[in-house]
Amino acid sequence: MVQTEAAKAPTNVDVLVIDDEESVRESCRHTLDLEGYRTHLAPDGLGGLKLAEETRPRVAVVDLRMPGLSGIEVLERLPAIDARIVPVVITGFGTVDNAVASMKLGAFEFITKPFEPAQLVDAVRRGVARSLGREHAMATAERASAAATAARAPEEPDVILKGLEALSEGYALGLTASNLVEELRQLEAEAKHHAETLGQIKKREKVIGDLVADLRFVDAIIQKHDFRKNALIQILLDIQSKKHWLPRHALMWVSRRLNVPLSRIYEIANFYEAFSLTPQGAHLIQVCLGTACHVRGGPLLLKQVSAVLGIGAGQTDPKGIFTLKSVNCLGCCALAPVVTVDGRYYGNPDLRQLRELFQACEAEVATEVAAS
């Protein structure tokens, strides 16, 4: 999908190459000219920025190590000149740190020297496609925010779509326009679905607000882990611990931001006990079925709790109040059998005590619903 979009990207556009090595500059020009791009060359950072002002290129190919203004500094200043310029970084030192730093500054592609002409052409072509996508998103965002101020009727069908399109600009998604729209449609369907099933969220604007907040939140987590792919499980744990489940839109976002396939994320989310892929109730009840709890009647306790709550292990009640889970050892084996209610531990609780706790949970949810 990305490939075909990129393949269609026009080549009669401006491309800027900033590199202190003359041989590299010249070979870039040669390669890009052959493809039909209008190539501009600059031998240093300051000169490059000036040229960017003048020519407004779609793509800027930037060397990281240069005397004077460094590549990183150029990356920092480019967005101020024109947010549509997509930087492609080249360097002789392909370290992870460099890559992370430049990716954070919006670098789209990272090429290490020496590179093949085809690599450069491919990066530039995709960069151009992205620049166009960005332009499109910015335009839509402007229209959307204009529309938003013009107090539309709340029924307007595309409201979520537009809101998210506006958002996409802020996040500078690495997507082509059509890809983006498709993804946003999925988000919209998802948001509507939740609004209906949970029956809690009435206003669609609130749904958008929540989604935006979610994605911001996910982004903050990814940033905390320095965009490292190795940290994938840790990132998912952080999301799970805050949201108590892994919403699809969050996973899609992680997939895009880390550039790992969504299938791999789902593989991990399915494999480990810690993750849930469905929304969880407001209160989490865990019954331990570890060995120590098993020999002291854990399975009986689970039957009792399950009968009281009316849901089986692994289920959430229709009102979204409780999620019941069975777990293998909570590390409190001496107190077996162990139950936790919202992370608080109860050793060998009697059913009456648990019933009271559950009632308190229900009352809490009821007051919250009444308040909103």
Place this chain on the structure above:
Amino acid sequence: MTKLNSAKDLAALRERLTTTHKRPDRCVAVCSGTGCLATKAQVCADAFATELQRQGLAGEVELRRTGCYGFCERGPVVVIQPEDVTYLGVKASDAAEIVESTLNQHQVVERLLFKDDHGTRLQHLNDIPFYKYQTRLLLDANTRIDPKRIDDYVANGGYSALSKALFEMKPEEVLAVIKHANLRGRGGGGFPAGTKWETTRKAPGDIKYVLVNADEGDPGAYMDRSLLEGNPHSILEGLIIGAYTIGACEGFIYVRQEYPLAVTNTLIALDQAREYGLLGRNILGSGFDFDVTVHRGAGAFVSGESSALMTAIEGRVGQPRPKYIHTSVKGLFDRPSNLNNVETWANVPLIVNRGSDWFRSMGTENSKGTKIFSLVGKVVNTGLVEVPMGITLRDIVYKIGGGIRGNKKFKAVQTGGPSGGFLPESLLDLPVDFDDLWNNGSMMGSGGMIVLDEDNCMVDSARFYIDFLAHEGCGVCVPCREGLRQSLHILNNIVAGKGREGDIELLEELCDLLTNASRCALGTSASFPVMAALKHYRDEFEAHIRDKRCPARVCADLIQYEIDQQKCVGCPLCAKSCPTKAIHGTPKKPYSIEQSLCIKCGACHQVCPAKVQAVLKVPALAPRATTVS
């Protein structure tokens, strides 16, 4: 905190902490391990803080929230220092009295002391039988330090082993000490740590890793949690010494996320160690660089296996790899990596400090030092116990554990977690020793020790482990996946009263397959619980299969609950507790159970007063036709 730039700086700090900056001798130590927190230790400690303030003792008496004392079932445990008066089951409402009597008037609050079999109240921690027969080398510090304060650890001699290793010993010398001590891995296998270290040390490559396995997947065990929560620096110190010996530049602590307090305390410990220059660049000015990252495990028993653990740290699904090449040579990111269990690492500073001969003085021929067990199940005193190797199982169960609760009969003790076996009464005199346990169809394992009594069904228990493993395995290799699935199917049938002649033999065949053809140790040892159960308790299997009877009255499809009309006094307790409203009757007259509504959850059986015991478990008239997949 100022950075320590030499061994001298560290010694000076310790000097300060034990003289001029010494904390008050008098102290109220409140156990704040997860077990005690479950019994409301937090509110209890807060109440002490208020009381100390109110009674004007706040400056003189310190309130210390320590790690786990081990006697979790009797928590919250509170110890008054320096008198060493130990109170059990302390409530927030007891704080005022304790501060008033014990701290102000030096009087003991009798009713909160441990009462022994003869009714004598025991004052001191080490008088209590639960503690008296232990040798607490690793757990002892838990009672003296606040795990969130590195200064407590340093004041108690912490990091002196690291300083000794860095400045007085060459890496080869440290290695020689660990090898001579014959420290064997505490995570299950009992592989000699020194040999493993040496392999990684000698493996080619500049970048090497050391790792701590705190995944603690063994259900029913929590030794590692307790150490990491209660004394994280001891593990860290061991790890740094290991890194120095092996030549590793980076370390990882893989801890399961179900242990939030352990994660928190470890992260605090790392930060504090870094601030003191005990971690990071140029540790204590020695020129040695080393740092550590915490990686949370997302649950899945198989992730505790060495190669699976390393794949998980790489951010992928934690599945074991076939071990043509050992992880010691090619592990995390394909670099030489040395993985040891939490408890193994915690032993290292002790050995470096006190020498290998001291360590060898404890234990048996081939198992040295101590081992921590999570003594749980049907014993009177459950909790964490640290015992010298060589002690008999009988001593642990009866002397430390106080025997079986409720005058019931002992049936089995299970060690080694899902990879271990059941040991019957006749084997209770076995010493705790890696090889002896192994030769008798069980294993040391990481330290779970579950005691079963006559009310536990052995078929159900064997089924429990197979069920656990069938769900927790990674499913990659066929012998393990299918072997476990089929075994589970057969066992499910047997407990449902649908066992057939020949099932036992079929199980034995499957066990053979599992042991011989699986990829990793999860599969190869998965058959142990079943084989041990079949060996020692075959009659129970036969009763289930031939007579459709569960002798221990556990298997739900083979029993039903009934109310003895003669004994029932007509109190409504059972009817009130029943979650499905299956119990009918009017107060003061005998109640009865409507079998078609009964889900056999046992709630009525549990609430029926001990004096009455009118709710009975009797053999089911006909096995219910529940479907078992």
